[in-house]
Amino acid sequence: xxxxxxxxxxxxxxxxxxxxxxxxxxxxxxxxxxxxxxxxxxxxxxxxxxxxxxxxxxxxxxxxxxxxxxxxxxxxxxxxxxxxxxxxxxxxxxxxxxxxxxxxxxxxxxxxxxxxxxxxxxxxxxxxxxxxxxxxxxxxxxxxxxxxxxxxxxxxxxxxxxxxxxxxxxxxxxxxxxxxxxxxxxxxxxxxxxxxxxxxxxxxxxxxxxxxxxxxxxx
Ligand code: ADP
Numbered sequence: 001x002x003x004x005x006x007x008x009x010x011x012x013x014x015x016x017x018x019x020x021x022x023x024x025x026x027x028x029x030x031x032x033x034x035x036x037x038x039x040x041x042x043x044x045x046x047x048x049x050x051x052x053x054x055x056x057x058x059x060x061x062x063x064x065x066x067x068x069x070x071x072x073x074x075x076x077x078x079x080x081x082x083x084x085x086x087x088x089x090x091x092x093x094x095x096x097x098x099x100x101x102x103x104x105x106x107x108x109x110x111x112x113x114x115x116x117x118x119x120x121x122x123x124x125x126x127x128x129x130x131x132x133x134x135x136x137x138x139x140x141x142x143x144x145x146x147x148x149x150x151x152x153x154x155x156x157x158x159x160x161x162x163x164x165x166x167x168x169x170x171x172x173x174x175x176x177x178x179x180x181x182x183x184x185x186x187x188x189x190x191x192x193x194x195x196x197x198x199x200x201x202x203x204x205x206x207x208x209x210x211x212x213x214x215x216x217x218x219x
Contacts, residue, residue, distance in 0.1 A: 022101060028129070029097055029103060038151070039137070042065075042109075043107045047184065048187075049118055056208065063104055094183065131176045142164070177196055
């Protein structure tokens with residue numbers, strides 16, 4: 001449990017309600033939480049889904065594990081405590097995105113069930129949707145894919161605490177969606193997720209109108 005250091009802080013409410021934001025964008029903010037081993041396909045699917053949602057006229061944004069560790073979480077390593085803090089911060093960022101009416105797609109190994117459950121509780125406390133997707137792929141296939149050469153380094157002992165090799169992964173017990181990425185193509189996975197979102201009224205069945213002209217950036 002992280003120590004709370006800030007005192008004498010008072011919440012300052014804004015004037016734009018969720019309903020007003022929803023009226024503008026045509027959908028609510030919610031979280032799609034991808035979890036799975038390294039190289040199981042989380043980033044690939046998050047990016048493909050971001051594009052599918054964008055083309056559907058929805059505001060969506062990827063929070064990618066490696067990218068977030070370049071900035072916000074660049075002071076965290078891979079010890080159990082740091083992994084928990086990594087996920088706690090992302091859960092809080094995802095909460096801000098939901099409040100802003102944006103769909104966030106989080107691509108983090110997030111190996112501990114309790115950390116994912118905390119992220120879910122944060123969403124459900126606000127009656128927000130939290131869609132956990134188990135990106136399931138056998139470790140031998142992940143190891144063959146190894147797009148970033150991480151398994152090779154973990155086997156050689158260069159990377160310590162590597163999930164699936166020298167650190168645990170606790171699979172979700174009841175994910176909203178379970179995808180076997182060694183059996184389904186990326187396009188098929190995107191279809192499964194989009195169908196789920198439409199069936200549960202998280203996004204409209206018909207695409208929102210998309211602004212096709214862009215405002216030029218100021219010089
Ligand atoms: P992760 O983010 O989980 O570490 P990546 O998305 O970086 O994984 O890498 C997954 C690799 O697996 C990519 O090279 C991707 O092209 C490949 N792949 C094959 N089939 C799938 C699928 N159905 N879904 C996602 N990735 C897939």
